[in-house]
Amino acid sequence: MASIEGTILDFRRLDQLATGGTSLHKIDARAKVLVALIFILSVVSFDRYALTALFPFFLYPAVVLALGNLPADYFVKKVALFLPFALAVGMLNPLFDREVMARIGPFDISGGWVSCASIVVRATLTISAALLLVGVTGFPEICRALERLGVPQTFAVQLLFLYRYIFVLTEEGARSSRARELRSFGGKGLGIKSYGSLVGHLLLRTWMRADRIHMAMLARGFTGEFHALQPSRFGGRELLYLLGWSALFIVLRLRNVPDLLGSLVTGAPR
Amino acid sequence: MHMADALLSPAVGGTMWAASSGTIAYCSAKVRKELDDRKVPLMGVLGAFLFAAQMINFSIPGTGSSGHLGGGLLLTILLGPHAAFLTIASVLIVQALFFADGGLLALGCNIFNLGFFPAFVAYPYIYKMIPGERPGQARITVAAVAAAVAGLALGAFAVVLETASSGITSLPFSTFVVLMLPIHLAIGIVEGIVTAAVVSFVYKARPEILQGAIEARPVAGPPLRNVLLAFLAAAILTGGVVSWFASGNPDGLEWAIAKTTGKEELKGPQHGIHGMLAALQEKIGFLPDYSFKKPAEAKSESPGTEGGAKPKREGSKLGTSLSGIVGGLITLLIVFLVGFLLKRRSQAA
Numbered sequence: 001m002a003s004i005e006g007t008i009l010d011f012r013r014l015d016q017l018a019t020g021g022t023s024l025h026k027i028d029a030r031a032k033v034l035v036a037l038i039f040i041l042s043v044v045s046f047d048r049y050a051l052t053a054l055f056p057f058f059l060y061p062a063v064v065l066a067l068g069n070l071p072a073d074y075f076v077k078k079v080a081l082f083l084p085f086a087l088a089v090g091m092l093n094p095l096f097d098r099e100v101m102a103r104i105g106p107f108d109i110s111g112g113w114v115s116c117a118s119i120v121v122r123a124t125l126t127i128s129a130a131l132l133l134v135g136v137t138g139f140p141e142i143c144r145a146l147e148r149l150g151v152p153q154t155f156a157v158q159l160l161f162l163y164r165y166i167f168v169l170t171e172e173g174a175r176s177s178r179a180r181e182l183r184s185f186g187g188k189g190l191g192i193k194s195y196g197s198l199v200g201h202l203l204l205r206t207w208m209r210a211d212r213i214h215m216a217m218l219a220r221g222f223t224g225e226f227h228a229l230q231p232s233r234f235g236g237r238e239l240l241y242l243l244g245w246s247a248l249f250i251v252l253r254l255r256n257v258p259d260l261l262g263s264l265v266t267g268a269p270r
Numbered sequence: 271m272h273m274a275d276a277l278l279s280p281a282v283g284g285t286m287w288a289a290s291s292g293t294i295a296y297c298s299a300k301v302r303k304e305l306d307d308r309k310v311p312l313m314g315v316l317g318a319f320l321f322a323a324q325m326i327n328f329s330i331p332g333t334g335s336s337g338h339l340g341g342g343l344l345l346t347i348l349l350g351p352h353a354a355f356l357t358i359a360s361v362l363i364v365q366a367l368f369f370a371d372g373g374l375l376a377l378g379c380n381i382f383n384l385g386f387f388p389a390f391v392a393y394p395y396i397y398k399m400i401p402g403e404r405p406g407q408a409r410i411t412v413a414a415v416a417a418a419v420a421g422l423a424l425g426a427f428a429v430v431l432e433t434a435s436s437g438i439t440s441l442p443f444s445t446f447v448v449l450m451l452p453i454h455l456a457i458g459i460v461e462g463i464v465t466a467a468v469v470s471f472v473y474k475a476r477p478e479i480l481q482g483a484i485e486a487r488p489v490a491g492p493p494l495r496n497v498l499l500a501f502l503a504a505a506i507l508t509g510g511v512v513s514w515f516a517s518g519n520p521d522g523l524e525w526a527i528a529k530t531t532g533k534e535e536l537k538g539p540q541h542g543i544h545g546m547l548a549a550l551q552e553k554i555g556f557l558p559d560y561s562f563k564k565p566a567e568a569k570s571e572s573p574g575t576e577g578g579a580k581p582k583r584e585g586s587k588l589g590t591s592l593s594g595i596v597g598g599l600i601t602l603l604i605v606f607l608v609g610f611l612l613k614r615r616s617q618a619a
Contacts, residue, residue, distance in 0.1 A: 004325045011368055040375050045280045048438045052598030055605070062609030069613070082370050086276055089439065096440040112440060119276045119438065126275035127370040134367045142367070151291075152298030154310060159360040161314020166321050166364070173322030190336070195328035196467025199339065202326075203319060203348075203468065204476060210315040214308050224307065262597025 004174040008167070010078075014131070017070055018138030024067045029137045029145035031238035035245045036133040042249040043125045048115045052258040054125065060245065061128040068136040075135070079128050086123035090116035139163050144226075153225060160226055169206060176202060272365075272380055273429055275373030279436035286432065287378030293386060294359055297352040309353055316345060317357045321364075330460060337460050342388035343418050344465045347397065348472075348479065351389040358385035379432050383425040392421035410470050415462030419455060426454035 018025070039060050046054060065072055094112030134142070140160060147156035176198055184190050275283075301309060320341040327336040341361075346354040359381045365371040372380045400413035430450050434443045473480050 007325065014368055037374060040275060040373070041280050041283075044275060044278055044283065044375055052601070055598045055601040058602060058605040059608060062605050063612060066609045066612030066615075072609075072613075078370070086274065089274065089277060093440045096442065115438070115440065122438075123274060123276035126373045126375065130367055130370055130374050133374075139364070139367065152295055152302075154298040154302050155294055155356050155360070158310045158314040158317070158356060159363065161311050162317035162357070162360050163314075163364065165315050165318035169315070169318040169322040170325060173325055177326045190327075190329045192328050192330075192464060192467055195326070195464065196471050199323050199326065199464075200468050200471030200475065202322060203316075203472060204479075206315055206319040207312070207476075207479060210312045211308070213315065214311045217311065224310070258597030258601045260597065261600045264597075265600065266596050 004170070004177060008170050008174065011170075012167070013074070014134055015139065017068075017135040018141070020069060020136075022067060022069050022136075024064065024136050027241055028232045028234050028238045029141040030149055030234055031242045032133060032137050033142060033145050033149070034242055036129050038246050038249055039129050040126050042253045043122055043129075045253065046118075046122075048118060049111060051114055051118050051121065052262075053252075053256045054118065054121045056252045056257045057125050057249070059248075061125070061132055064132045064136055068132070070132070070135050075128060075131055078131055079124055082123065082127050083120060086120050087116075090119035093119070157225060169202075172205070173202060272372040273376040273383070273432060275375045277433050277436060277438045278376055278379065279438065280375070282432050282436045283375040283378060285378075286382050287375075290359065290378040290381040290385075293355060293382070297355045300352040301356065309349075313349060313353050313357045314360075316348065317361050320345065320357070320361050328464065337457075337464075339464050339468075340384070340418075340422070340457075340461050342384055343392060343397070343414065343421060343461065344468060346389045346393040347414075347465070347469055351393055354393075355385045355389040358389070379429070383428045383432075387424040387428070388417070388421035391424060392417040396420050407466075407470050410473070411463065411466040414466035414469060415459055418462035418465055419458035422454045422458035422461060423451060426450045 039057070043054065043057055061075075064070075065075060093116045094110060097110060097112035097115060099111045100108045137145075140163065143156050143159050143163070146159075147153060180190070180194065180198055184194075301313075320339075323339045323341060325338070327338050329336045342354070342358050345357050348354070349357060362372070362377060362380050362384060366374060366377050366380070397413045397417035400409060400416065427447070427450070430443065430446045433439060433441075434446065469480070
């Protein structure tokens with residue numbers, strides 16, 4: 001239960017990373033959102049046995065991590081937390097797919113193991129792309145980018161509201177949860193009965209808070225949209241960023257660079 | 271319950287993205303038309319509430335384990351289907367970006383699985399049918415449990431369908447169904463009981479909130495039909511286009527490029543990176559086809575030719591897989607070095 005506070009802290013940290021001032025942070029959010037999407041699409045479009053062909057794609061997270069001056073250990077840890085899930089899903093593959101695909105020395109490697117490894121690599125790449133996008137852009141900027149890319153305004157505005165109040169409400173939830181825990185010796189009172197009224201009270205407080213927020217905003221002239229202090233522009237830099245990465249992803253998708261490198265080094269047949 | 275990017279093919283992910291964004295557009299238009307300007311802030315704040323509520327655990331009697339609220343059904347009961355769908359979608363977006371639950375490509379699937387079924391199937395067709403005008407505790411509980419079970423089971427089934435049609439995992443369809451459904455039935459029962467507990471508390475304390483949510487629903491037209499039609503159109507369009515592209519060739523992207531350029535693969539002229547790669551490739555006489563991929567393709571496409579296709583490649587398999595592994599290691603090393611050097615530079619600057 002102490003992990004609620006931990007989760008909130010972790011959330012905060014990712015949020016604050018986005019306030020960095022590197023050249024990567026200054027690029028318009030639309031370009032970064034699109035590049036992340038193209039990256040993920042290229043990675044998942046490989047067939048299920050692709051493994052080494054995926055490795056060059058680590059270049060993107062590595063470069064973003066470096067240029068965005070983000071703490072590598074933090075992201076590695078965050079991604080590593082999710083790998084057990086990917087592994088759990090992939091672990092079933094070796095059971096069902098036993099056909100031998102490759103041989104290294106005395107070991108036969110079945111298709112199942114290759115596709116299992118492929119799932120883990122895919123998961124690493126796609127998860128780090130999503131986390132790094134937030135780390136280098138920030139959620140409010142992403143919302144604005146989505147709105148300018150054509151997402152309905154109603155949706156974008158309530159997404160921003162959601163984000164603003166997550167911190168307030170999770171802290172309130174954590175406080176109530178801790179209070180309940182302190183009153184429930186030996187776990188009694190943690191059941192559904194008290195849960196219903198605890199969450200119900202939280203809900204009612206939230207509802208009234210929403211009313212007050214709305215009135216306060218109306219009093220300050222809210223007309224249904226948020227304004228940015230500095231509307232960023234989609235200029236040449238953004239175009240370069242978008243086209244550069246996209247071209248690289250397409251080349252990496254169509255050419256198996258590691259195979260090419262490997263055969264150069266080992267002088268493999270063919 | 272969250273789908274992961276790693277298990278999705280682009281065709282399935284793209285189709286579900288189209289379906290979910292279509293539904294989001296439709297719901298946004300609906301919410302806008304309701305002209306209740308209180309609603310948008312309320313949706314956002316209730317979404318944040320859902321985060322808080324999901325962090326509070328409760329112990330499940332008799333099992334010794336604990337669970338937390340999913341919340342899709344609860345939001346629908348409070349806000350009505352359209353607003354609830356938008357709120358669930360935004361909660362999932364934040365989860366995908368900050369907690370890497372699912373992923374960006376899987377977002378379309380997750381929004382659909384966790385938002386569409388509770389909001390547009392379980393709520394109007396199950397939940398609303400049972401409680402009636404003046405619901406008692408028992409009726410609310412029955413309605414919530416039935417609706418939650420139906421919503422979660424449909425969602426779980428959709429996860430199985432999406433995963434199976436992506437074909438990344440080798441898990442057979444029936445095994446997957448048998449694994450997924452019982453678990454989600456159990457989760458659905460718990461979710462229903464918890465939802466009922468919260469709803470009946472709110473009903474006792476502030477009945478006007480629930481009353482208001484029911485009345486705020488626009489009366490015009492059956493909402494499900496429109497949503498279903500919009501979804502169907504989007505799915506047929508993208509699914510049709512994408513699977514048409516993908517059919518006959520598992521590498522949809524390569525095929526699409528062959529189609530648009532009229533060539534098997536992009537071959538730049540003498541200059542450019544492609545020309546360079548091609549020249550390099552000719553020099554060392556290496557055919558850039560993945561050694562891992564070929565037998566798999568032969569296997570999945572036509573089991574009959576498998577025997578004929580295999581022996582031919584047997585000889586080169588060891589060589590190419592070795593070079594693939596060596597090349598992979600070199601690539602990772604290069605990536606690491608690039609990252610390291612850039613980091614040094616950006617710290618020095």
